[in-house]
Amino acid sequence: MNIEPKNNHVKRVADSLNSLMTHASRIGTIKEDTLLLLRGYLANFIQPEIIIATADILTIDYRNKVNQLPRNSLVVGNDTLDLISEFEDEIHSTLMGDRFYDSVRLFYETVVSKMLAKFPHRNDTLSDLVFLNPRNRTHCCIQSITRLCKQFMTTTSEEIDQIIQEFVAYKITPDNQLPLYNSTDIAAIDHFWSAMSSLEVVTSVDLSDSPLAYSNLSKLSKILLTLPHSNADPERLFSMVKKLRLIPVLY
Incomplete structure (x- = not known):
């Protein structure tokens, strides 16, 4: 048996x-x-x-x-x-x-x-990239942000300092003042940082002229979100090309 x-x-x-x-x-x-x-x-x-x-x-x-x-x-x-x-x-x-x-x-x-x-x-870079997940924001360190800036952006020291300042502010901002993060949404992180890029600084009752709160940090995040996380997309493309090549044979 x-x-x-x-x-x-x-x-x-x-x-x-x-x-x-x-x-x-x-x-x-x-x-x-x-x-x-x-x-x-x-x-x-x-x-x-x-x-x-x-x-x-x-x-x-x-x-x-x-x-x-x-x-x-x-x-x-x-x-x-x-x-x-x-x-x-x-x-x-x-x-x-x-x-x-x-x-x-x-x-x-x-x-x-x-x-x-x-x-x-x-992998050190993947360890640094966990900051993209809003649930990890209080556990990430400034060194991770600095390394990511130097690795994936062409920035000056002043620009890195601005990103760090925004990151520190982001870490201590209450959840109810940040965009909604729905972890059940497949594209939740993309949607979160898209909303973060348009979030304004709360400085007065009239927010129309307020500067963006996380313009530099969200710019870094959007760059990082373009990094491929698998080879699924090119594999799908190869499958599509293979099917297209088979069509004349089948018909």
Whole structure:
């Protein structure tokens, strides 16, 4: 008897990668997205206490069997659990059960190993770019803004100082004085910074002649939001070209 796991839970976790392939910019959340995906896979075979207690999940010793869940707690999907239950006596009376659960552990270990090797978890620029997400504004530092200015803009020291001043003001501004940020909107960050670029300084009752509050900071943000976060767009273009080339053949 062959047991082929049908793990819909794993598929749902993997499907979260689709969020990285949207047309809207996710460059400001890509670090959070990849860490969330990694955490989801770790939860399939690592003890939750280990994940919760570890400040940096990139340092979890996921190959250590002591940190892994017992075999009956490994996430393998409901269909597979039903199949195991149906042939429980046969599985436990042979080495088949051990081989199966060993293969499950190996699968998760291999996926996590690939994520750690290929995903840019330690990329300094991506760490700086998290400031684009309004939810992170109080946790970001001035050094991140300075590095981004020097890396992606042609600016003078005076202009960088202006951006920093706007950033400091932005960090301490109450939420009700900032544009609405709807995290469920795919293009939420784009919409937020678009609204930020037209936000005026509250200096008087008549705001018609007030200067823009975050003109320089929003300019930096808009530049950063043009950075590609995946290769989905060129891949879609290649697919379209391929379909167009096939049309004469089909008709």
